[in-house]
Amino acid sequence: MNVNQLIYRNLKNNLKNYYLYVFALIFSISIYFAFVTLQYDASMDPATGTIKGQAAVRAGTIVLILIVGVFLIYANNLFIKRRSNEIALFQLIGMTKGKVFRLLTIENLILYLVSLAIGIGVGFSISKLMVMIVYKLTDVTDIATMHFSTEALSQTLIVFGVIYLFIMLVNSLFIKKENILSLFTIQQSAEIKVKKLSIIQVLLGLLGIGLIIAGYVVSQQLFSGNFTTVNELFSAMGFILMAVIFGTYLFYKGSVTFVLQLIRKSHKGYLSINQVLSLSSVMFRMKSNALLLTIITTVSALAIGLLSLSYISYYSAEKQAENFVINDFSLVNEESYKQFTSILEENNIDYQVNQIEVFNVELDASQIMDFNFEEDSSVTMNPSELQLPIISDESIEGIDVDENHFLLSGYSDFLQRFMSFKNSGKATIKTENDEFSMKFLGLNREYYVSSYFTNGGGMPIAIVDEEKYQQLKVDLDPELQHRSQDAGAITFRGVDVSERDIEKANELFLTEEIDRWAGNDSQQNMARNQKMNMGLIMFIVGFLGLTFLVTSGCILYFKQMDESEIEKPSYTILRKLGFTQRDLIKGIQLKQSFNFGIPLFVGLLHSYFAVQSGWFFFGTEVWTPMLIVMSLYAVLYSLFGLLSVLYYKKIIQEAL
Amino acid sequence: MHLLKAQKIYKSFGNKFNRTEVLKGIDFTIDQGEFVTIMGPSGSGKTTLLNVLSSIDQASHGTITIDGHIITNMKSKKLAEFRKHHLGFIFQEYNLLDTLTVKENILLPLSIQKVSKQQANERFDLAAKELGIYDQRNKYPSEISGGQKQRTSAARAFIHQPSIIFADEPTGALDSKAASSLLNKMVEMNEKHEATILMVTHDPVAASYSDRVVLLKDGEVYSQLYKGDEDQQLFFKDIVKTQGVLGGVQHER
Numbered sequence A: 001m002n003v004n005q006l007i008y009r010n011l012k013n014n015l016k017n018y019y020l021y022v023f024a025l026i027f028s029i030s031i032y033f034a035f036v037t038l039q040y041d042a043s044m045d046p047a048t049g050t051i052k053g054q055a056a057v058r059a060g061t062i063v064l065i066l067i068v069g070v071f072l073i074y075a076n077n078l079f080i081k082r083r084s085n086e087i088a089l090f091q092l093i094g095m096t097k098g099k100v101f102r103l104l105t106i107e108n109l110i111l112y113l114v115s116l117a118i119g120i121g122v123g124f125s126i127s128k129l130m131v132m133i134v135y136k137l138t139d140v141t142d143i144a145t146m147h148f149s150t151e152a153l154s155q156t157l158i159v160f161g162v163i164y165l166f167i168m169l170v171n172s173l174f175i176k177k178e179n180i181l182s183l184f185t186i187q188q189s190a191e192i193k194v195k196k197l198s199i200i201q202v203l204l205g206l207l208g209i210g211l212i213i214a215g216y217v218v219s220q221q222l223f224s225g226n227f228t229t230v231n232e233l234f235s236a237m238g239f240i241l242m243a244v245i246f247g248t249y250l251f252y253k254g255s256v257t258f259v260l261q262l263i264r265k266s267h268k269g270y271l272s273i274n275q276v277l278s279l280s281s282v283m284f285r286m287k288s289n290a291l292l293l294t295i296i297t298t299v300s301a302l303a304i305g306l307l308s309l310s311y312i313s314y315y316s317a318e319k320q321a322e323n324f325v326i327n328d329f330s331l332v333n334e335e336s337y338k339q340f341t342s343i344l345e346e347n348n349i350d351y352q353v354n355q356i357e358v359f360n361v362e363l364d365a366s367q368i369m370d371f372n373f374e375e376d377s378s379v380t381m382n383p384s385e386l387q388l389p390i391i392s393d394e395s396i397e398g399i400d401v402d403e404n405h406f407l408l409s410g411y412s413d414f415l416q417r418f419m420s421f422k423n424s425g426k427a428t429i430k431t432e433n434d435e436f437s438m439k440f441l442g443l444n445r446e447y448y449v450s451s452y453f454t455n456g457g458g459m460p461i462a463i464v465d466e467e468k469y470q471q472l473k474v475d476l477d478p479e480l481q482h483r484s485q486d487a488g489a490i491t492f493r494g495v496d497v498s499e500r501d502i503e504k505a506n507e508l509f510l511t512e513e514i515d516r517w518a519g520n521d522s523q524q525n526m527a528r529n530q531k532m533n534m535g536l537i538m539f540i541v542g543f544l545g546l547t548f549l550v551t552s553g554c555i556l557y558f559k560q561m562d563e564s565e566i567e568k569p570s571y572t573i574l575r576k577l578g579f580t581q582r583d584l585i586k587g588i589q590l591k592q593s594f595n596f597g598i599p600l601f602v603g604l605l606h607s608y609f610a611v612q613s614g615w616f617f618f619g620t621e622v623w624t625p626m627l628i629v630m631s632l633y634a635v636l637y638s639l640f641g642l643l644s645v646l647y648y649k650k651i652i653q654e655a656l
Numbered sequence B: 001m002h003l004l005k006a007q008k009i010y011k012s013f014g015n016k017f018n019r020t021e022v023l024k025g026i027d028f029t030i031d032q033g034e035f036v037t038i039m040g041p042s043g044s045g046k047t048t049l050l051n052v053l054s055s056i057d058q059a060s061h062g063t064i065t066i067d068g069h070i071i072t073n074m075k076s077k078k079l080a081e082f083r084k085h086h087l088g089f090i091f092q093e094y095n096l097l098d099t100l101t102v103k104e105n106i107l108l109p110l111s112i113q114k115v116s117k118q119q120a121n122e123r124f125d126l127a128a129k130e131l132g133i134y135d136q137r138n139k140y141p142s143e144i145s146g147g148q149k150q151r152t153s154a155a156r157a158f159i160h161q162p163s164i165i166f167a168d169e170p171t172g173a174l175d176s177k178a179a180s181s182l183l184n185k186m187v188e189m190n191e192k193h194e195a196t197i198l199m200v201t202h203d204p205v206a207a208s209y210s211d212r213v214v215l216l217k218d219g220e221v222y223s224q225l226y227k228g229d230e231d232q233q234l235f236f237k238d239i240v241k242t243q244g245v246l247g248g249v250q251h252e253r
Helices: A003-017 A019-039 A054-082 A084-092 A097-138 A150-177 A180-189 A199-221 A230-265 A273-277 A279-288 A290-315 A317-325 A334-346 A413-418 A466-474 A499-511 A523-576 A581-617 A623-655 B046-053 B076-086 B102-112 B117-130 B146-159 B176-193 B232-251
Strands: A329-331 A351-364 A369-371 A386-392 A405-409 A419-421 A425-430 A435-444 A461-464 A490-497 B002-014 B019-031 B035-039 B061-066 B087-090 B164-168 B196-200 B212-217 B220-226
Touching: A003 A019, A003 A097, A019 A054, A019 A097, A019 A150, A019 A523, A054 A084, A054 A150, A054 A523, A084 A097, A084 A180, A097 A150, A097 A523, A199 A230, A199 A581, A230 A279, A230 A290, A230 A581, A273 A279, A273 A581, A273 B102, A279 A290, A279 A523, A279 A581, A290 A317, A290 A523, A290 A581, A290 A623, A317 A523, A329 A334, A334 A351, A334 A490, A334 A499, A351 A461, A351 A466, A386 A466, A419 A435, A435 A466, A461 A466, A490 A499, A499 A523, A523 A581, A523 A623, A581 A623, B002 B046, B002 B196, B019 B046, B019 B196, B019 B220, B035 B046, B035 B176, B046 B164, B046 B196, B076 B087, B087 B146, B102 B117, B102 B146, B117 B146, B117 B176, B146 B164, B146 B176, B176 B196, B212 B232, B220 B232
Parallel strands: A386 A461, A405 A435, B035 B196, B035 B212, B087 B164, B164 B196
Antiparallel strands: A329 A490, A351 A386, A351 A425, A351 A490, A369 A419, A405 A461, A425 A435, B002 B019, B002 B061, B212 B220
């Protein structure tokens, strides 16, 4: 048999074993190529394109290279160790190290070239799909065109060429370093020593769980007002990161073993087959992969968290625009109102107007609210001198406030984190020369005027009786009023048009530049902008997350392949003892649900707490978007668990 | 009463054109409570015979009956069920699961049968004490000696009171002291509990512990030696002598 035949045989064998590796390689190349194509797509051009996001996409490709590079190098390390026996054998029969290295190089080159060809082909064909997804997400109505970008091609070839060269360098170092004897023993040395649980391990295990819980608890208090200065906030964030990451590591290193040991102990040595295959194996082997699992868990949590947050933002775009703009269009001065309505009339568009007069007062709210930043000198707000916009109950249908009473409205989860109002109490409204003691009726959720009046949506609005309103208006404090106005009350004008006219009206709003006055806004436009920004971020984070998911899933799968080889003798014993293949596979299923389920569960839990701690900065709805993202991730991740069960099935079949 | 009865066992490996016959029509019986050893030079087919008799391998021809069950035409699932209840195994390389403690390893066969926890514990105490590994019950296999491992393996084979125990070179990896200790325990179990044992070995010392030695040569039964009323020493000499003849024949041209 000559060298060429040897290479051919090796390739054929390896393809059968490592089809998932080849798949991951092709997948990475396709995604990378598609991403780079997207980067060079005309629609991404910062000057002329419809989507302004080239920089974001480029940053995405760099992260993509990182993920893919680390994955390929790690996978290569796993494989070369698996093949150390073979390498030693070649040297034993007289091949030089150089020749063995050449063998590996050619083998890998063929693998890479084929994968590159397929990957670029697939990448090219999905690039149109990707552009279409971007358009869909960012609400752009262009038609996606497909064109082959030579820049993308050369960039892909260069990147994967460099990765290939680097891997070859690693391989040559490995072959140079190891002698024949050590090569033969590498696989055995990878096996773990099974020992009894030590006290230190128990302590570390408890510490791990404790650290994670501590991190979670602090994360939930992060924005609830317990950390009042910026410094404290940052040190709290630092603590959370440290505690959770280190806790995760200890969790894999000790806690899993410890908890499983407790379960095992309770059976007093009488284990069922399912427990034999799952508990006893997982508890010893998970420990040796602690670092890897920590990285996978942390990055997955990051990916899920970011994706959830950007989806929350995307998902809440319309609701948020509604809260901020109130009507289809909001106009804040007479001039723009006249111009816009006359344009609408010219174009035969029917409209309805909703007018609310607003001015600002000072409120001494120290008795009805808990202000969470009291001690922070950097925040100048003072609950006894709160500036609030005020409107009359006449302006709003269905609300009638008694004299000497007032209601607050327009509250968000975000607002609630920083200042919370009591359900009732007394407060004093101050005008320039007078003070009125009023009874507080409570806080409503609804928004009545656009965010222009409420400090960018950051403040609620006060509603009082019409008579009181007029009384206050006479004596308003000019210094509190909007700067752009001549120190008087201003009128919020919301314009609504019918569903079928909205597109046209919005177009007119933009072409006539009605938004050149600060405070004028179009609801549709605002939602669209938000969606465009968030859609692109979501797209990039989503694909990066997907790539990470595939690569980390592959690594866990490869680890399981190794484990199944190591445990094969056990399956032989068990089958000789009279356990059927079905019995064993049931146990393996349980084991894999641990092996894949624990990292998944911990990752989901991490991201859940991360999202819970700060989602209100991003939008108005948390559960639906978060659950959608999480379940999608869980389903895709489980696929790798299923694949590994299938692999075990094969091993068990061969075991007897 | 024959516990195990094998009739005209043939076993061959390879394909139609290149066939190696390993077992060439072996007739063979074991009585209830007997301790039988199979011996023979390398390549005589002793391990193959053991595998075939213990249902791990399938015979090409012939019928095997154990305890009234004909195992040669059973489906693989039924065979697994049969092994579970009727057979026990001791192997040369211990074959313990290294992630389980000694006790868990021994109780393994009981966990597939519906034996109550209490009863399982009682049986474990009995077997472990008899084989002298009770004090090691909470250790892992990597923490005990080879002899203790093999006795653990033996305890696992005895625990579910199988119809017959198959032992493949059980002393192969042990030093002479550990080996004799194990064999003494096996004899004890054989006499006390009437356990039927079939052992394969190439060590005449180990063979001399049993009641009967079957010598194989080239896939056929060459000769059988009965211990009868002889003591172990004499029986050992007989075995060595016969083995010598066997070896001599082999090298004769």
